Amino acid sequence: MVLDKLRKGLRNEPQVVTLLKGHQWSSDTHRKDLVDRFLALPSPAVEDLVWTATDQNADIRAAGLLMLKKQDRAEALEALVPLLRTRSEAVRRAVEPFAAWEGAGDAPELPPEAPGTERRSVVIVDRPGSVQATLVVGNVGTRRTDADAWPLDLAVTVYGGAFSSRLVQNLRVAKGYTYSPGAASTWLAARGVVRSWASVRTEVAGPALAEIFGEMERMGSEEVTAEELDRARRRESGLELLSLQTAAGLARELGELWLSGLGPGRLGEGVTAFGRVTAPEVLEASRRYLDPSRTVVVAVGDARRLGKALSSLGPAVRRRRVGSTR
Numbered sequence: 001m002v003l004d005k006l007r008k009g010l011r012n013e014p015q016v017v018t019l020l021k022g023h024q025w026s027s028d029t030h031r032k033d034l035v036d037r038f039l040a041l042p043s044p045a046v047e048d049l050v051w052t053a054t055d056q057n058a059d060i061r062a063a064g065l066l067m068l069k070k071q072d073r074a075e076a077l078e079a080l081v082p083l084l085r086t087r088s089e090a091v092r093r094a095v096e097p098f099a100a101w102e103g104a105g106d107a108p109e110l111p112p113e114a115p116g117t118e119r120r121s122v123v124i125v126d127r128p129g130s131v132q133a134t135l136v137v138g139n140v141g142t143r144r145t146d147a148d149a150w151p152l153d154l155a156v157t158v159y160g161g162a163f164s165s166r167l168v169q170n171l172r173v174a175k176g177y178t179y180s181p182g183a184a185s186t187w188l189a190a191r192g193v194v195r196s197w198a199s200v201r202t203e204v205a206g207p208a209l210a211e212i213f214g215e216m217e218r219m220g221s222e223e224v225t226a227e228e229l230d231r232a233r234r235r236e237s238g239l240e241l242l243s244l245q246t247a248a249g250l251a252r253e254l255g256e257l258w259l260s261g262l263g264p265g266r267l268g269e270g271v272t273a274f275g276r277v278t279a280p281e282v283l284e285a286s287r288r289y290l291d292p293s294r295t296v297v298v299a300v301g302d303a304r305r306l307g308k309a310l311s312s313l314g315p316a317v318r319r320r321r322v323g324s325t326r
Contacts, residue, residue, distance in 0.1 A: 110261055114191035116140040117294045120314040126303035133205040133301030134197070137212055141185050141192025141289050144260040149187065150273040151285040152194070156185040157232040158224045158282070159215060159290060160196055164231060166215050171198055177208045185289075189259055194289055202301055206309035209297065213313070216295075219286035223279040233274045240270045 117140060142149045160167030160183025171181040181198035196216075200208045224232075243249035244267065257266055297314065299306050307316055 110143075111190040113143070114140065114188075116191075117296060120293055120295050120297070122297040122299060122310050122314040122316040124303045124306050124310070124316050125298065125300045127301055128303070130301045131202055132199055133202045133299055133306055134199045135205065135209055135212070136298045137196040137209075138296045138298070139194040139289055139291065139294065141194040142187065142285075143189070143192060144187040144256070145262070148281075148285045148288065149192075150270065151277045151281040152185055152192075152289050153236060153270075154229065154232045154274060154277050155219060155224070155282045155286045155290065156183050156194060157236055158228045159183055159219050159286070161185075162232070162235055166218070167196065167198075167212065170211055170215060171200075171208060175204075175208070175211065177201070177204050177211070181212075187256070187260070202305050202309070205299065205301065205306055206313065209299075209310060209313055213292035213295075216286075216290045216292040219290050220283065223283050226279070229277070229279055229282065233277070237271045237274050240268065244268060 142152055157165065159165055160181065162168070165183070167181050167183060171177045172179060178198045178200045181196070183194070183196040185194045186192055196212055198208055198212065244253060250267075253267060254264055257264065297310075299310060310316055
């Protein structure tokens with residue numbers, strides 16, 4: 001698994017695959033051979049190896065890259081080998097306890113449905129001196145087993161879940177307020193969550209939030225177009241099929257089904273379910289779960305400036321100071 005991960009991240013793949021193939025980390029003879037071949041690699045491949053092998057350890061990455069800058073490749077490799085050996089051992093120990101597991105047992109009982117919100121509220125988390133504000137807008141969503149689950153999933157895709165979505169086209173393309181706004185819905189056992197987000201310049205935080213609310217209102221006041229619905233169907237169906245092609249994606253989907261009280265026979269059901277969703281169903285789901293009057297907004301930034309900018313959009317509560325840019 002470690003070697004596969006290394007191979008995938010390298011620009012100079014053939015040379016590095018040859019370098020790593022069949023290597024025994026515990027063998028001094030193999031290590032010497034590995035070091036010799038490592039020294040002969042071109043610089044881009046060496047740097048890629050350091051980045052890929054240390055993606056979870058910034059300290060070792062920094063040390064490895066510093067050694068490369070000093071042209072001490074042998075020392076850099078010696079820093080990486082123990083890390084790779086440790087990772088391989090960690091994976092082995094994690095897998096062993098589950099080797100004989102057959103997946104038996106009953107799914108846990110579903111918790112009671114979580115309550116929704118009755119009115120809009122704005123929570124400001126103070127970051128004094130910040131020139132940027134991060135806005136997160138939350139709505140209560142559905143459970144996976146609810147009738148609105150699949151229509152809401154497509155509604156969120158049209159609203160803010162893809163680059164072609166209304167939110168991105170408005171805040172990024174038309175207004176230039178932010179580079180990467182977005183939205184997503186998540187299924188949870190007690191109730192799902194619908195989140196919208198955007199990081200914007202502090203001076204446009206108010207107008208940006210007003211545009212987010214405006215796009216929510218539009219989703220609940222008019223049906224999505226046939227083109228938008230078809231594009232959302234194809235995107236979400238494709239993503240579901242792709243996710244089931246990996247062991248991690250398959251395991252995650254089985255776990256989520258189990259937590260929802262559903263069996264493995266429901267794998268891949270989204271492809272069929274998305275195809276049945278109609279524009280009126282998307283409209284109804286939007287009215288229920290993208291209602292801007294019942295959102296909880298968390299705004300992180302300079303509280304003094306945000307308080308004024310957001311005062312007309314809902315009652316604000318100043319929470320706490322989390323740091324300073326100065």
